[in-house]
Amino acid sequence: MKFKHLLLSVLFAFMALSTSVQATPANDASVAPVAEESEYESKTIPQLLESFFETTGLNAMLNPQDGVKNGHGEEMSIFAQSWGKLIMFVIIFILFYLAVAKGFEPLLLLPIAFGGLLANIPIANMTGDHGMLGIIYNMGIANEFFPLLIFMGVGAMTDFGPLLSNPKTALLGGAAQFGIFGSLVGAAALSQYTGMVDFTLQQTAAISIIGGADGPTSIFIASALAPELLGAIAVAAYSYMALVPVIQPPIMRALTTKAERQIVMKNTRKVNKLEKLIFPLIVIMMIVLILPDAAPLMGAFAFGNFAKESGVVDRLSNEMQNSLINVVTIFLGLGVGSKLASDSFLVAETMGIMVIGLLAFSAGTASGVLMAKLMNKLSKEPINPLIGAAGVSAVPMSARVVSKVGSEEKPGNILLMHAMGPNVAGVIGSAVAAGVLLSIFK
Amino acid sequence: MEINLVSESLKFMVLGMSVVGVFLVILVQVIKIQAKIIDKYFPEKAPEVPATSNNANEEAHHVAAIIAAVTEFRKK
Missing domain, CATH: 1.20.5 (Single alpha-helices involved in coiled-coils or other helix-helix interfaces)
Incomplete structure (x- = not known):
């Protein structure tokens, strides 16, 4: 007991001393600087404690005030300051759980969720132009730069061998893009007839690109067409990509018969090295001729791939597929997370985006599978309809899922390489679809 | 003039799916042709x-x- 008293009295003495020490220079200094600032007056311990309490996040959340501004200088509603934060914390912890315990796309969900956590800290205003998250966001997301760097890395990691050895599977990657355009119509109908949400055409286009199941492309299009929806779109895109193993298999099973799922595909032919080297150049030439609007995405992608296949700049290609993409992933995740602030995320549009995104994703999977069924009927060589599901880009997750479902149906049936073809074609397909959407709104 | 979002987006769908389809069909054909050429003149x-x-x-x-x-x- 005595010790505690002693400790307390020392503490109080120290605090009193420090307040008086602070008080004197503050009085002198207050003459020179900003006149508006109220002069510092000597405060008692309870006053100090009280004023300190007023700067705590607890107080900010318990006693939300009107007119409190977020990092961008917009006023936040009472709800966004109090319950909204709490709801966001719960959502963020769910994201942490999915990333850490379930291993769903942790490389992105974890930084995004942590960015969201930081963005929701009251008072700190980390999303403002001078806050850490705001700086990151302005550095590379607002100007669509980070998604392109990611695309470069993905290009350097992608092996087009499976696609080149069985080129017609590329059509599956095209069919799966129906997810984008189908949900574009769906979102437009939702907005036009139900009045639940009020999306513009640009916004519906940005949302429907989630159906391409391609995170960088989604972010690229969202920041170009509907930056105000970026947070929700990116979170929807990445969470659905992370949920590929949950969302896709039921759709795949529902649309195929057991016999079809057990189809064994022929081994693919060996691909000449020169073909792989020329392929990125062919893609670029096609972009030049047909769709220059897709040039940023496909340009970065083809550059990464060309660097890899050339075999003479291994240092550069290693950098792209390792350190560069890792650094950019950190920034991209945190920057996107900054859009998870309660005042911009907890709006009716977010629910609409989540629903439309899920529909888009499912429609993409379904149309890929149906197209593969059709091709199996028409083609001489057997095609396992499951690989159609890999037409949504989500590289390489959806190809792995296809392979897993395939080997569950028939042990030893390895579909991975066959599924990689539509998978990488899906990346090209969704970049082309993105280019089309951009060209419409130019 | 009020734009009908649905009819507009249906048009987008027709445009988009055909561009994606045409792009990939051309790509497939080019891949096949280049594979033939390369196999013939520059065999591995x-x-x-x-x-x-x-x-x-x-x-x-x-x-x-x-x-x-x-x-x-x-x-x-």
């Missing part, structure tokens, strides 16, 4: 690639053999 120098590595291997074997011979010789 399959014998040559292993040959270089064989050369390297042989060299290594020779070096190893020489070193072994020299050490044997020195021991005597």
Whole structure:
């Protein structure tokens, strides 16, 4: 007991001393600087404690005030300051759980969720132009730069061998893009007839690109067409990509018969090295001729791939597929997370985006599978309809899922390489679809 | 004029799906053609690639053999 008293009295003495020490220079200094600032007056311990309490996040959340501004200088509603934060914390912890315990796309969900956590800290205003998250966001997301760097890395990691050895599977990657355009119509109908949400055409286009199941492309299009929806779109895109193993298999099973799922595909032919080297150049030439609007995405992608296949700049290609993409992933995740602030995320549009995104994703999977069924009927060589599901880009997750479902149906049936073809074609397909959407709104 | 979002987006769908489809069909055809051309005029120098590595291997074997011979010789 005595010790505690002693400790307390020392503490109080120290605090009193420090307040008086602070008080004197503050009085002198207050003459020179900003006149508006109220002069510092000597405060008692309870006053100090009280004023300190007023700067705590607890107080900010318990006693939300009107007119409190977020990092961008917009006023936040009472709800966004109090319950909204709490709801966001719960959502963020769910994201942490999915990333850490379930291993769903942790490389992105974890930084995004942590960015969201930081963005929701009251008072700190980390999303403002001078806050850490705001700086990151302005550095590379607002100007669509980070998604392109990611695309470069993905290009350097992608092996087009499976696609080149069985080129017609590329059509599956095209069919799966129906997810984008189908949900574009769906979102437009939702907005036009139900009045639940009020999306513009640009916004519906940005949302429907989630159906391409391609995170960088989604972010690229969202920041170009509907930056105000970026947070929700990116979170929807990445969470659905992370949920590929949950969302896709039921759709795949529902649309195929057991016999079809057990189809064994022929081994693919060996691909000449020169073909792989020329392929990125062919893609670029096609972009030049047909769709220059897709040039940023496909340009970065083809550059990464060309660097890899050339075999003479291994240092550069290693950098792209390792350190560069890792650094950019950190920034991209945190920057996107900054859009998870309660005042911009907890709006009716977010629910609409989540629903439309899920529909888009499912429609993409379904149309890929149906197209593969059709091709199996028409083609001489057997095609396992499951690989159609890999037409949504989500590289390489959806190809792995296809392979897993395939080997569950028939042990030893390895579909991975066959599924990689539509998978990488899906990346090209969704970049082309993105280019089309951009060209419409130019 | 009020734009009907649905009819507008249906038009987008027609445009988008046909561009994606045409793009990939052309891509598939080009891939097939280039595969044929490359197979015909620049066949994979399959014998040559292993040959270089064989050369390297042989060299290594020779070096190893020489070193072994020299050490044997020195021991005597």
